[in-house]
Amino acid sequence: MKKLLRYLLILAFFAPIKMFAQFEAVQDSVVQLYGVVMTADSLRALPSVSVVVKGTHRGTMTNEQGVFSIVVLKGDEVEFTSVGFKPQAIKIPNRIESNQYSVIQLLVTDTAFLPATILRPRPTRAQFERDFVNTRIPDDKYEIARQNTEEAKRRILASGMPTDGREATNQTLRQVSNRTYYAGQTPPMNIMNPFAWNEFIKAWKRGDFKKK
Template sequence: MRKNLLLLLLAVLSFTAFSQTEKEEKLIQFSGLVMTSDSLHAVPYATITIKERMRGTSANAEGFFSFAARLGDTIYFTSVGYKPAVYIIPTALTVDKYSVIQLMTKTEYYLRPTIIYPWGSREAFRQAFLDLRAPSDLEELARQNTEREKLAEAAKELEVNGNEAARRQLQARAVKYSYMGQLPPQNIFNPLAWAEFIKAWKRGDFKKKD
């Protein structure tokens, strides 16, 4: 009698262990979408890992994923720029397919600004700047662009805005008020004007052009 009871007890324990193992080993198709928690946009290529087996997959460009998992598995969701998320598959499922929408929260990483210079030190930069020699054609071009005559011609072609017109009018009034009660000076007696006239005459600015 005792022997029969012992055999019955072993059979019950074996059946219970087998049922529990079968339940734990039950596989389901676990799928879903990984989305942002604030705007519900897809999180592309998120990494999905099963903690117990350190296996997993990754979502596609639309945030979709699908893989085989077990009941009770702990699933980790990670992606650059987002806080990690955890989901535990329920153990009481009776279906072989299970879908979820996993939300992830954005996180911000502040990096210190980095400026890269081609010189090893300030002294090296100073020496390189002093040793810099611009090509002669560039020097000539810079000299021509800064000639007074060309600057004056360029200024004439520019349209006068409201601020410039007001400034010129105020300057003209200031000059007029400064010579009030007396004759304003004539450029014919201005030595600087005569010097500019002589330079222009020597350059041939007054010759007729064919």
């Protein structure tokens, strides 16, 4: 018992010191990286440049003046990417004395060569009119949304969807209510009910009984 108490006292004494040392080490490795990103040819500020720490999900973007600021660790590799420019990367030195590090990053224009496109007219006006009428134009978002909200398509989608918890509970409660309502007597037959025949005729005209 005395040995255990002695061990606990030693642990309680040295544990805060060890944790404080680890905290100091982590705090010493944190660096505030800030700077500006510009073009290499005209020194023009580049907005909306992605500044990402490689191997992590941490990053930021430059503002309208090309300025950025991000917290990194010593030894991290930071990559700068922007559309139309070659990506560049820098590595934070491990032996910097300050917890702040500033850079001026220059990005070089990345030239992209596209294949040549040759435009040729139709041989005759009749062929142009035929091709123009028969050309299939892809549906836009509004047309796709209209097609998805058609009544026939909604019925097909609804017929294949399983019932959720609320629908299953309501259906079970309705069945229990019907059995309780006609408990001790014979339920009525709807074959002679004119209202039931009216609903049947409407459903038949709508095509509810067709195979889907």
